[in-house]
Amino acid sequence: MAAVLEKKTVEGVPPAAPQSVLEEENSPPPQAAPTFRDKLRKPLKFHLAFLSLLLMVFIVSIDATALGIAIPTISNELHGTTLEAFWASISFILIETIVQPIYTSVSDVFGRKLPLYVAFALFGIGSIVFALSQSLPIVIVGRVVQALGGGGLDVLNEVIIADITTLNERAFYIGLISIPMALGTILGPVIGASFSQYATWRWIGWLNLPLIGVCLPLCIFCLDLKPMSHTFKQQLARLDWGGIGLFTAGATVFSLPLSWAGSMYAWNSWQTILPLIIGALLLGVFAWYESKPAEPMFPYRIFNNRTAAATLAGSFIHGLILYTLIQYIPLFFQSVFLKGPLPSAISMISFFAALMGFTGIAALGVEWSRRYVWEIWLGWVFSAVGVGLLGLWGSDTTLAESSSFQVIAAIGLGTLFTVPPIPMQASAKRAEDQGLAIGILVSFRLFGALIGLSVAATVFSNQFGAAITSLGPLPDALAVLESPDEALGFIPYLQTVNVTSETMEGVRGAYAEAFKPIFYILAGFGVLGFFTSLWTRELTIESDEKGRQAFQN
Known part of the structure; x- marks a missing residue:
């Protein structure tokens, strides 16, 4: 009887189950959790395969964050229009949002490696097209092709981690995978600003090729996953x-x-x-x-419990907050503090350092306590409070206020990057569904990012229009700002415009007022995220079951 109970989760206990059964389900079994040495005691081939996943995360993280800060330079050099610059900026995340669930579904039928190789090929081709572009429309084409591959690299690395590790050791490996993610996110804006200012923005594309040259062979020769049982023809028929x-x-x-x-x-x-x-x-x-369908893209069995539903809602909100902050905090520094692209990127180091640190610390917290709900709650509290404090920023904000508020927000957002995948996978009724579950979670996070960026753009435009109008007639050098839709695109030129200090102070104040409601709205979403997390149950993570695409020793 005890052996049977150990395999159950709270999600599967009928409503009439006695309280003693529920308590047993919520408590880890008596055996000791794997030690740090146990987790590292794996064959060399496994460690090389895991290194390829670390590099994969690093590549995608750098590329996703390097371009945004370089877009004004690219647009100016290639004589692009405002509309073209807009699509060059938004196309990557738009395409990624669409293709990630497709990669997850296809890899569940065909196996992970074939879609992974396709993703590498598309990402490499897109990088070359981007680097060789002679016009902004070709830049957009390159970014679209990159996104067709980058979306696969982004989601498949987390899916494969679920394949090659067991649930009871997954927090440890998710903590490790968060390090290159955060490191790439830190370096991306700095690299993008440095290349665009001191070399050429084309190196943002060329940089991907040597990284792919190291990562892809490791995947080919070391990522040895259990093959799928069906023939290629049967797989085609099974695909949804x-x-x-x-x-x-x-x-x-x-x-x-x-x-x-x-x-x-x-x-x-x-x-x-x-x-x-x-x-x-x-x-x-x-x-x-x-x-x-027999093999649906989004199987109902993944969603039919409250822990999965709450975790997916939280992941959506997390993506909405995190990616919007990454986009808009540098713009705040450039427009209100009149910093250049590189100093603005450097001003976010405290944010990214805390984000990187707490993705790892949170994973260690799960390893130590064998519990995760308390960390999710704390993550949402820090996120909501920290992001709300950003609304207090203004032109007279000190360096201490700027850095400390970012750190508070990043503590929560870093925690929420690492911990929610654990209950999402623990809620899956079958071990072989855990990879699919994490793939769906990543897709929800990125869809939240798209919604967040859209809401922020609208809020900024409306608020800036009201704030700039209150200043009265603008000089000719700033006349473009009378159209709120041009305000974000004009930010790189604020440092060089020739107007009186009094006029510039008013413009800086208008920008500061336009950013405030964005931060407050994101803080409100953080509060909503906390309430959704109250539905998350504490499921056991003490499972040694492996999926059907597990690593072959």
Whole structure:
């Protein structure tokens, strides 16, 4: 009887189960958890394969954060329009959001390695196209191809970690994988600013090739996963073609207006509302259809418990907050403090250092306590408080206030990067579903990022319009700012514009006022994230079961 109970989770206990059973389910079994030495006692081939995953995370993290700060330089050099610069900036995350669930589903049927190789190829080709671009439209093409591959690299590395590790050791390896993620996120803006100012922005693309040259062979020769049992023809037949088609169409049509609402078109325009409605209807049909296929993209069994639902909601909110902050904090430093791109990136080092540190510390906390709910709660408290404090920033903010507020927010956001994947995988009823579960969680996080960036752009535009109008007529050098949609694109030129100090002080104040509601809204989402986390149950993580694509010794 005891052996049977050990295999259950609280999610599977019937409502009528006695309290003693529930308590037993919520408590780890008496055997000792694996030690640090146990986790490292693996064959050399495993460690080399894991190194390839670390490099994969590093590549994607650098590339995702390096371009944003270099876009003004690229646009100026290639004589691009504001519209082209907008699409060069937003296209990567838009495409990644759409392709990540597809990669997860395809890899669950065909195995991880074939989609992984396709992702490497597309990412490398896109990097070359980007580096050789002679016009902004070609830059956009390069970024789209990169995103088609980068989306796969981003999601498959976390899926593969779920394949090659057991649940009771996963917090340790997730903690390790968070280090190159945070390191790449720290270095990305610095590299992007340095290349664009002191060398050439094209090196942002060229830099990927030697990294791929090291990472890809390690994946080919060392990442030895258990092969799938079906033939290629059977795999083609098992793939959820209808679901992939409906999801791709629905997600594309729904995501496009979210990317341009408030920037290209107003929220209440037909160009925004009509595709949103059509996209929502297509996604609704997709959700209904997913109960039909034998191997659906989004199996209902992944979502049919409250821990998974709460974790996915939290991941969506986490992505909404984190990626919006990464985009808008440097813009605050450039517009309100009049810093250049490189000093602005350096000003975020405290944020990224704390983010990196607490992704690892949080993982160690789970390792030590064998519990995760308390860390999720603390993560949301720190996130909400820290992001809310950013709303107090102004042109007279001190370095201590700037750095300390970022650190408070980063403590929470770093914790929430590491810990929620644990309950998401623990809630899966079958070990072989854990990779699929983490892939879906990563997709929700990135979709939240798209929503957050869209909301922030609209809030900024509306608030800046009101603030700049209160200053009265602007001099000719600043006349472009009378259109709020041009305010973000004009930020790199604020340092060189020739106006009186009094006028510039008013403009800096207008920018500061435009950023405040963004930070307060994100803090409100942090509070919402805390309330969703109250539905998360403390499931056991003491499982040695391996998925069907486990590492072969």
